[in-house]
Amino acid sequence: MKKEIVIIGGGASGVSAALGFVNRGITPTIIDVGMRTDRKHQAVGNQYDYRKENDLHDLMIGDDLEGLSNVIDGSSLPPKLTSPLNNYIISGSEVLSPIRSSNFSAVQSFATGGLAAAWGAGLYRYNDEDLGNLPLRSDSLEPYYDFLSNEIGISGKNDDLSQFFGENNTLLPPFKLSNKAEHLYNNYLKRKKKFNRNGVFIGYPRLGVLTRDHMGRKKCDYSNFETWLNDIPWIYNPTHSLDRLVKEGKIKYISGILLDSWGRKDGEIIIEGKNIHDGSPFRKNTDILLIAAGTINTTKLVLRSKKDTKSRLPILDNPLLQVPLIFPAFLGSPLDRSAFGMTNLNLIFKSPESKKTLQGSIIELTSPPRSLFFERFPVSSVLNLKMIKMVSPSLLAMFLYYPSSPDEAGSIRLTNSNELEIEQKDYVTERAPVKKIVRALFRMGAWTHPLIIQQSKPGYAIHYAGTIPMKTDTTSEYESSINGELHKEPGVYIVDGAPFSHISAKNLSFTIMANAMRIADNISKGN
Amino acid sequence: MKNGEAAKIYRSIFRKDIPDIVQQRFENSSPKVESAFTENDLSKYRKIIDRISDLAAAEYTSRITGTNQLLIKKFQVMIYLGECMPENYNIFINEKKGLVRTLFLFTTIPFNSVYKFTKGFLALKIKI
Numbered sequence: 037m038k039k040e041i042v043i044i045g046g047g048a049s050g051v052s053a054a055l056g057f058v059n060r061g062i063t064p065t066i067i068d069v070g071m072r073t074d075r076k077h078q079a080v081g082n083q084y085d086y087r088k089e090n091d092l093h094d095l096m097i098g099d100d101l102e103g104l105s106n107v108i109d110g111s112s113l114p115p116k117l118t119s120p121l122n123n124y125i126i127s128g129s130e131v132l133s134p135i136r137s138s139n140f141s142a143v144q145s146f147a148t149g150g151l152a153a154a155w156g157a158g159l160y161r162y163n164d165e166d167l168g169n170l171p172l173r174s175d176s177l178e179p180y181y182d183f184l185s186n187e188i189g190i191s192g193k194n195d196d197l198s199q200f201f202g203e204n205n206t207l208l209p210p211f212k213l214s215n216k217a218e219h220l221y222n223n224y225l226k227r228k229k230k231f232n233r234n235g236v237f238i239g240y241p242r243l244g245v246l247t248r249d250h251m252g253r254k255k256c257d258y259s260n261f262e263t264w265l266n267d268i269p270w271i272y273n274p275t276h277s278l279d280r281l282v283k284e285g286k287i288k289y290i291s292g293i294l295l296d297s298w299g300r301k302d303g304e305i306i307i308e309g310k311n312i313h314d315g316s317p318f319r320k321n322t323d324i325l326l327i328a329a330g331t332i333n334t335t336k337l338v339l340r341s342k343k344d345t346k347s348r349l350p351i352l353d354n355p356l357l358q359v360p361l362i363f364p365a366f367l368g369s370p371l372d373r374s375a376f377g378m379t380n381l382n383l384i385f386k387s388p389e390s391k392k393t394l395q396g397s398i399i400e401l402t403s404p405p406r407s408l409f410f411e412r413f414p415v416s417s418v419l420n421l422k423m424i425k426m427v428s429p430s431l432l433a434m435f436l437y438y439p440s441s442p443d444e445a446g447s448i449r450l451t452n453s454n455e456l457e458i459e460q461k462d463y464v465t466e467r468a469p470v471k472k473i474v475r476a477l478f479r480m481g482a483w484t485h486p487l488i489i490q491q492s493k494p495g496y497a498i499h500y501a502g503t504i505p506m507k508t509d510t511t512s513e514y515e516s517s518i519n520g521e522l523h524k525e526p527g528v529y530i531v532d533g534a535p536f537s538h539i540s541a542k543n544l545s546f547t548i549m550a551n552a553m554r555i556a557d558n559i560s561k562g563n
Numbered sequence: 564m565k566n567g568e569a570a571k572i573y574r575s576i577f578r579k580d581i582p583d584i585v586q587q588r589f590e591n592s593s594p595k596v597e598s599a600f601t602e603n604d605l606s607k608y609r610k611i612i613d614r615i616s617d618l619a620a621a622e623y624t625s626r627i628t629g630t631n632q633l634l635i636k637k638f639q640v641m642i643y644l645g646e647c648m649p650e651n652y653n654i655f656i657n658e659k660k661g662l663v664r665t666l667f668l669f670t671t672i673p674f675n676s677v678y679k680f681t682k683g684f685l686a687l688k689i690k691i
């Protein structure tokens with residue numbers, strides 16, 4: 037194929053699309069804003085040894101007070117994004133692409149690797165039920181899931197959740213569970229038939245986190261620095277693949293460019309933008325354009341290109357409940373210093389009485405700053421410190437995700453001042469399953485109560501999708517075909533979360549990646 | 564004994580003198596922390612710092628009643644800054660089994676909370 041191919045975006049979806057071309061011997065060009073950081077930290081060993089001897093200010097707060105951003109502006113960013121070494125992942129977004137919203141907390145990234153530079157790396161295959169009404173079947177994604185599994189290195193185990201996540205023989209061994217996660221899991225295994233009858237299933241997560249050295253990257257060392265350090269080798273970041281492909285000369289990568297729109301001349305697509313360092317204009321001709329700028333910025337590029345400030349497009353995110361889990365058996369116990377400080381277990385709730393399948397990520401809390409717990413306890417500050425010390429080691433948190441479909445969508449629009457406006461009503465989450473889950477968890481040794489379960493603000497799950505739905509027969513200018521092509525825009529393909537007009541409770545990114553690769557592969561084959 | 568805003572807040576949380584470096588960091592953070600507040604909020608906050616000796620009680624009452632947000636934020640900032648110091652490691656991290664201590668801690672919560680709330684409430688009412 038002699039055609040020029042440009043991919044906008046160097047995140048999970050852009051890099052996966054690039055892999056799809058590279059596998060067919062084609063050299064695409066990725067154009068990206070591509071922020072990076074030269075701030076590296078030499079912290080080694082276990083976090084809790086390190087902090088006995090060292091001042092944590094540069095790791096935890098930073099000279100620009102990044103670590104205090106939630107406190108200072110009342111925002112609700114995940115702890116990883118407020119870490120001074122990781123803050124570059126989201127920095128500049130309020131200037132590069134301002135968003136107005138009264139209640140949607142939108143997180144955008146203009147970094148190389150995109151949001152996945154900070155993700156929890158929960159990577160789940162969608163089955164046909166997850167794909168819902170999308171005109172896409174899971175068997176068309178399978179080869180790409182398999183390829184990416186090898187590229188990334190996914191750990192996990194074929195267990196009770198294989199019926200939802202798929203049997204997979206390429207998984208790396210699972211993580212060593214933390215003490216509390218192990219306690220919960222053992223209690224589950226003892227009475228699992230009963231739990232399963234009530235719709236509750238528990239098992240190991242599928243994580244893009246290495247438990248064995250893989251593709252030149254080191255395995256996890258249980259150091260509990262996951263929240264603090266950047267570019268940790270054992271957590272997959274699309275930058276790992278991107279840098280390798282550039283080094284091997286298999287892709288071209290142009291960074292420092294914020295693209296604004298595309299137009300056409302003499303049958304060619306012309307993309308336009310500017311250099312973010314000196315403001316100089318950027319222009320490039322291409323035959324094929326893949327847009328992988330992340331759902332929000334892809335939508336902006338499409339609306340800008342169509343000069344449309346009127347249309348309101350739908351936008352989805354997973355409704356999310358944050359469920360604190362208290363383990364009475366661990367009250368007063370020492371902090372589990374060498375626990376794996378991310379998702380330890382997954383819970384699936386699937387019951388004939390409930391229309392929706394829910395997914396919970398059960399997260400160990402040993403990695404973030406302890407101060408995060410301050411004032412979670414409604415007691416005075418001095419007692420709060422004691423609670424942090426004596427009670428927080430007995431806590432896990434579960435993020436309980438709900439699926440989302442067009443009838444629950446918010447709206448996204450481009451304003452005349454080139455800002456995005458996102459509106460979303462508070463989600464209404466079905467609570468009957470929550471009661472069942474709470475009861476089951478209680479029997480597994482974890483106490484929680486509906487009154488302390490918090491519903492997150494819309495946007496908090498950071499699984500944005502659905503703005504440019506995928507349709508078998510496209511009829512509107514804001515729809516894309518099964519092969520990702522935008523309606524009446526030959527050669528322009530949407531390859532990130534935007535075409536997914538239904539998202540299951542499973543974290544969506546692995547499916548976005550497999551789909552991006554599938555689309556690139558189909559283009560390469562001339563389909 | 565050190566005095567001033569940072570020293571008072573630090574002492575009311577950690578019950579000891581503030582290290583110079585934490586004091587300096589706290590002071591450096593103030594413009595950013597205070598930027599979202601009005602002159603009125605600031606002057607009320609300053610009065611609280613000057614006139615109330617049990618700042619932890621005032622902060623707790625403020626948290627429960629949803630008032631004096633600046634005081635609450637300043638406490639949060641100080642907790643983070645305090646956690647950075649290796650000398651406070653044992654204040655945040657438990658390395659020994661302590662079920663009895665934890666159960667005792669739970670029994671003190673109702674008394675401590677009522678006491679601190681009342682003390683903070685009265686102090687804010689009378690002195691501010």
Ligand SMILES: Cc1cc2nc3c(=O)[nH]c(=O)nc-3n(C[C@H](O)[C@H](O)[C@H](O)COP(=O)(O)OP(=O)(O)OC[C@H]3O[C@@H](n4cnc5c(N)ncnc54)[C@H](O)[C@@H]3O)c2cc1C
Pocket residue numbers: 044045046047048049050067068069070071114116117143144145146147148149150151152153154155156157158159293294295296309328329330331333334337498499500532533543544545546548
């Ligand atoms: C803390 C956190 C935890 C998460 N955990 C999980 C998880 O466990 N599992 C999961 O499935 N998902 C998770 N996610 C979500 C996941 O990270 C995203 O769904 C995924 O990274 C989206 O990838 P993307 O490539 O489509 O878009 P993005 O990551 O947004 O990347 C967009 C890329 O496009 C570039 N770009 C954007 N606009 C332009 C423009 N105009 N011109 C040029 N370049 C542009 C950016 O520089 C960036 O490189 C998490 C996210 C966060 C923040």
